[in-house]
Amino acid sequence: MVEKENEMAKNLKKNADGYGYTYTDLAAITKAIGDMGGDYYQYIEPLNGVDYVVTVPIVNGEEQEPRRGCRVPNATLSGKANPAQEYGSALTYARRYSLLMAFGFATTDDDAAVFTVDIAAEVERIARERGMDMKKIMDHYHIDRLDQMTSAEYADFMKRATGGVNG
Numbered sequence: 001m002v003e004k005e006n007e008m009a010k011n012l013k014k015n016a017d018g019y020g021y022t023y024t025d026l027a028a029i030t031k032a033i034g035d036m037g038g039d040y041y042q043y044i045e046p047l048n049g050v051d052y053v054v055t056v057p058i059v060n061g062e063e064q065e066p067r068r069g070c071r072v073p074n075a076t077l078s079g080k081a082n083p084a085q086e087y088g089s090a091l092t093y094a095r096r097y098s099l100l101m102a103f104g105f106a107t108t109d110d111d112a113a114v115f116t117v118d119i120a121a122e123v124e125r126i127a128r129e130r131g132m133d134m135k136k137i138m139d140h141y142h143i144d145r146l147d148q149m150t151s152a153e154y155a156d157f158m159k160r161a162t163g164g165v166n167g
Contacts, residue, residue: 026092029099040102042095044072053094055102069098073152074142093152119154120146126161 033040039058044051051072057064073090099105123146127134138144141153149157 024096024100026096026099029096029103029105032105033099033103036103038103040099042098044091053091053098055098057102067098067102069101070094071150073150073156090152119149123149123154123157126158130161132161 030040037060040055041058042053042055045054045068046052047068053069053072054066055069056066070093072094123137124134126132127137134146137157138146141149141157143149143153
């Protein structure tokens, strides 16, 4: 499998659209792993009251050391959105990025801008412009500081701040 990994650039093309960004969907990541002769399974593991996705890579038919990946973002359980859909979206997000980390994949560079955004500064700026209460925002995402906000939570905040979701 190592040779196959080296043969592949390990860059997956983004094939789905989110709120202002594109991403590689779970099916494409799973297919790339299968194309390398690998497999995996995932489970949720709580740590200090927070759920994390754990990925167990399977290489040449043998389970490898489990790898703790992303924290499962807090699902938004208010507004018109279906709570099960919100939790499912948060879980799928964490699964995708945990897989990318576990197998050392990179996605194409078109999301580099997402990672260069100072999330805390941007949230603070938008909240100030719209007269939003910072404490309510942090309470909503169960964080103590804005720099703890995940990119999925940031995307949710942006959707809410621009009127994409009521609540």
